[in-house]
Amino acid sequence: MRYNDRVKIITNQKADNDGWDDEVKPVTSDWLPCRITGVSQAMNMGVFGKYDSNALAVHFKNKVEQVDYVVYKDVQRKPQAVIQARHNTVVIIGSV
Secondary structure: OOOOEEEEEEEEEEOOOOOOOOOEEEEEOOOEEEEEEEOOHHHHHHHOOOOOOOOEEEEEOOOOOOOOEEEEOOEEEOEEEEEEEOOEEEEEEOOO
């Protein structure tokens, strides 16, 4: 599989405030190599409960532990499902 596309991942990490606040700060990664494909009809129905023609599957080559947001084409999208399979991670994102 070719990983020609690039996306950024935003993860929310807790800030050190002596444990009194639940403040989080977003941390943005560099451009990560990935493969972006469409989502099948069965996957659409399973994840969204309806057909979303703009849904995308972002395939990462390695395991990605935490994904809070994906930045694709300068648009921040929240993942609907994160699938860990073998040595890959697949993130399903919906339309804006």
